[in-house]
Amino acid sequence: MRNRSAEAFALCTTTAFTTPTTSNAKAAKRAKAISLFAFLAFFAGFAFTVVGAQGLDPAALLKPLADQWTSYSGDYTGRRYSALTQIDQSNVKNLTLAWVAKITGGTGSGPAAKTIVGGEGTGDIAVGGAAVKGAVLMVNNVLYVTAPDNVWALDANDGHELWHYFWKTKGGTHIGNRGAAMWGNYLYFVTPDDYFVSLDARTGRERWHKEAASFAQQYFLTSAPMAIGNHILVGTGNDLDSPGYLTSYDPETG
Numbered sequence: 001m002r003n004r005s006a007e008a009f010a011l012c013t014t015t016a017f018t019t020p021t022t023s024n025a026k027a028a029k030r031a032k033a034i035s036l037f038a039f040l041a042f043f044a045g046f047a048f049t050v051v052g053a054q055g056l057d058p059a060a061l062l063k064p065l066a067d068q069w070t071s072y073s074g075d076y077t078g079r080r081y082s083a084l085t086q087i088d089q090s091n092v093k094n095l096t097l098a099w100v101a102k103i104t105g106g107t108g109s110g111p112a113a114k115t116i117v118g119g120e121g122t123g124d125i126a127v128g129g130a131a132v133k134g135a136v137l138m139v140n141n142v143l144y145v146t147a148p149d150n151v152w153a154l155d156a157n158d159g160h161e162l163w164h165y166f167w168k169t170k171g172g173t174h175i176g177n178r179g180a181a182m183w184g185n186y187l188y189f190v191t192p193d194d195y196f197v198s199l200d201a202r203t204g205r206e207r208w209h210k211e212a213a214s215f216a217q218q219y220f221l222t223s224a225p226m227a228i229g230n231h232i233l234v235g236t237g238n239d240l241d242s243p244g245y246l247t248s249y250d251p252e253t254g
Contacts, residue, residue: 055185056139069138072179072224101159105150118206119168127174134179148174148192163204169193172220179224183251188232190221196234210254
C-alpha cells in the first residue's frame with residue numbers, strides 16, 4: 001500500500017508543555033513536562049506500517065518534499081511547501097480528530113516506553129518554561145519530536161510512544177529546541193548546555209555526544225542540525241555577543 005500519511009494527516013501541537021521550576025533536588029528529579037499532540041484524519045481507513053529499521057537514505061534528502069518530512073523545513077528549498085493534493089479547500093472541512101498523544105518530559109515518560117537517560121548533568125537542575133517549538137520529522141511513519149533535553153519517537157498510526165530520550169542538563173538557556181536531523185538510522189539533536197548528540201533512531205539509544213561549544217563562555221544551542229551529504233552541520237548562539245559559528249561533524253563518528 002502506498003504511503004499516504006503526509007496527505008492524510010495534519011499535525012497540531014499545543015503550547016501546554018510546561019516544566020515546574022524548583023530548587024529542591026528531589027522535586028527536580030520528579031519534574032515533568034507534558035505536551036499534547038493531535039492528529040486530524042481525512043481518511044480513517046489509512047493504516048501505516050512503522051518501518052524505522054529502513055532508516056532514511058541520505059539521497060532522499062535531495063528529493064522534493066513529498067510524503068515524508070525529512071528535515072527542519074521539509075526539504076532543502078526551505079519553502080515548507082508540499083505539492084500533495086489529497087487534502088484541499090473542498091474537503092478540509094471533513095477532517096476529524098484521529099488521535100491525541102500525551103508526551104512527558106524528564107526522567108519519567110508515563111505509561112509508555114521506559115525513558116533512556118543520558119547527559120552530563122547530575123539530574124538536580126529543573127528548568128521551567130519549556131515548550132515544543134521545533135519541526136516534527138516524519139520518516140517511515142515515525143514522528144520524531146524534540147523539546148529542550150528531550151526527544152520522542154511516536155507511531156504515526158496511533159501516537160503511541162516508541163521511545164523517549166532525556167538529557168540530564170548542566171543548565172543553559174532553555175528557550176526551545178528547533179528539531180532534529182536524520183541520516184540513515186541515526187538521529188541528531190543539540191542541547192542547551194552545548195552538546196551535540198546522536199541517537200539510534202530505531203531504539204533511542206545514545207550513540208555518542210560531543211561538546212559543540214563552550215558552556216563557560218555562555219554559548220547555547222537551539223537550532224536543528226542539518227544533514228548535507230556526509231556532514232551534519234550544527235550552529236551556535238551566545239548571550240555575550242560572541243560570534244556564532246557552524247561546525248561540520250562526521251555522521252558516523254561525530
